[in-house]
Amino acid sequence: SQQGEEDPQALSIQEGENATMNCSYKTSINNLQWYRQNSGRGLVHLILIRSNEREKHSGRLRVTLDTSKKSSSLLITASRAADTASYFCATEGNAGNMLTFGGGTRLMVKP
């Protein structure tokens, strides 16, 4: 079963615009991670934010985490056509080391 939900399920923007994706989860976590997936195959790790962190940056990516609301957001600034992909949030719980993924946001960036 999926841990959480991602919102929106699909997002279409123009190149240069910012893209924001949200993720909600249900149980306590050690950390939350964002992954990107092209063409339904291998996932690429983007960023990991620990439960005691509130915000993290990596290049054009900005991730926030609100443990009181059990939610996270991923912001991609100045999007490019090459950012077109599915983006998944995944939580690592306190009890185990496996990741529990959301349903993903399918992002399309139009050139």
Add this chain to the structure above:
Amino acid sequence: GAGVSQTPSNKVTEKGKYVELRCDPISGHTALYWYRQSLGQGPEFLIYFQGTGAADDSGLPNDRFFAVRPEGSVSTLKIQRTERGDSAVYLCASSLAVGGAEQFFGPGTRLTVL
């Protein structure tokens, strides 16, 4: 710098057959994970190994599914008496440490059960 590799990349089989899916993790990675991803959904956890032992197999859907990692490196996911509902992409990942570490994913094996 080899990443995680999985073979075969595609597997088509008939209902009722037995299949094996192989995962070669990144050298030196202690933890190895198997996930299953159905079309349009996020990956779902199946089993994870720390070294040679299965540390958590709570995600295996039933006893037709089994996985091994006999030498603490390569892992094989085995599915007996395959059913059409087993069709999915099976993803393998490995990580250097157990817990709190980035997981590196392989390209997956797309299993189609006819």
